[in-house]
Amino acid sequence: MDGVTLVTGATGKLGRVLMRELEERGLPARGMSRSASGMARADLLTGEGLAAALDGAGLVIHAATDGRRDVRAAERLLGALKPEQHLLYVSIVGVDRVPLPYYRQKLAVEHLVRARGGSIFRATQFHDLLFTLARASARLPVMFYPAFDLQPVDTRDVARRLAAVSASLRNGAAPVEEDFGGPEVRPVKDLFRGFLQVYGKRRPLAPLRLPGKTFRGYRAGGHLAPNHALGTVTWEDYLRDRAEA
Numbered sequence: 001m002d003g004v005t006l007v008t009g010a011t012g013k014l015g016r017v018l019m020r021e022l023e024e025r026g027l028p029a030r031g032m033s034r035s036a037s038g039m040a041r042a043d044l045l046t047g048e049g050l051a052a053a054l055d056g057a058g059l060v061i062h063a064a065t066d067g068r069r070d071v072r073a074a075e076r077l078l079g080a081l082k083p084e085q086h087l088l089y090v091s092i093v094g095v096d097r098v099p100l101p102y103y104r105q106k107l108a109v110e111h112l113v114r115a116r117g118g119s120i121f122r123a124t125q126f127h128d129l130l131f132t133l134a135r136a137s138a139r140l141p142v143m144f145y146p147a148f149d150l151q152p153v154d155t156r157d158v159a160r161r162l163a164a165v166s167a168s169l170r171n172g173a174a175p176v177e178e179d180f181g182g183p184e185v186r187p188v189k190d191l192f193r194g195f196l197q198v199y200g201k202r203r204p205l206a207p208l209r210l211p212g213k214t215f216r217g218y219r220a221g222g223h224l225a226p227n228h229a230l231g232t233v234t235w236e237d238y239l240r241d242r243a244e245a
């Protein structure tokens with residue numbers, strides 16, 4: 001496969017780390033964003049700038065999301081691809097098992113990508129997302145935690161694996177579908193305790209249980225990939241690195 005690797009969502013949590021990883025490996029890459037300077041400027045919803053962003057790209061790693069209109073954005077992206085351009089879509093473990101509206105969108109995008117012979121890479125929840133959740137919960141006098149397990153993964157691990165997958169796709173490997181999970185499956189209560197410890201806070205912890213299929217899906221572990229616990233960076237490693245940065 002010739003040409004550069006185009007990364008959509010290159011300014012995002014994962015995209016930023018992925019761009020660094022590709023650069024460090026000497027893999028020619030171009031980031032795409034609606035506004036960041038030094039990147040190909042394009043909007044997946046309007047299609048503005050998209051043809052120019054895709055020009056000369058062999059592989060496209062699709063890591064852009066706005067949480068609401070991802071099917072439309074994917075349709076626009078797939079419609080603009082040339083037949084020889086391969087799409088590697090970043091999805092989430094369990095989009096087919098947990099009926100969260102966001103996951104349903106991602107599942108619909110997976111179907112579109114698969115129908116076009118693209119690759120799908122599903123990761124578990126990023127440490128950054130868990131951190132946002134923990135920090136928001138710790139603002140209250142009682143720290144409510146969702147009463148289920150998580151398998152948080154570090155964007156550095158995800159980026160390393162995505163870069164390796166990209167390299168093999170560029171070398172002619174067949175389309176891939178794989179799950180990539182963090183190193184440990186742990187109750188959120190335990191993960192929140194780790195957060196409190198690192199930040200020297202004390203809070204009583206209380207379980208949060210919600211009715212409905214989505215919560216049941218999480219309780220049943222639909223978002224976990226225990227057989228693909230391939231990440232190396234633990235939650236405590238992430239918290240330590242973050243506190244020291």
Ligand SMILES: NC(=O)c1ccc[n+]([C@@H]2O[C@H](COP(=O)([O-])OP(=O)(O)OC[C@H]3O[C@@H](n4cnc5c(N)ncnc54)[C@H](OP(=O)(O)O)[C@@H]3O)[C@@H](O)[C@H]2O)c1
Pocket residue numbers: 008009010011012013014015032033034035036042043044045046062063064065066073090091092093122123124125126127129
């Ligand atoms: N967060 C998690 O825990 C998690 C776990 C597994 C998988 N994932 C998946 O991994 C991917 C990356 O997630 P993330 O957390 O890194 O996302 P993020 O931080 O929210 O970044 C998403 C990026 O998408 C770009 N974007 C949004 N709308 C766009 C549009 N209309 N046109 C072009 N670009 C647009 C934005 O770039 P600009 O504002 O610069 O245009 C933004 O930086 C997503 O597909 C997500 O579903 C996330």
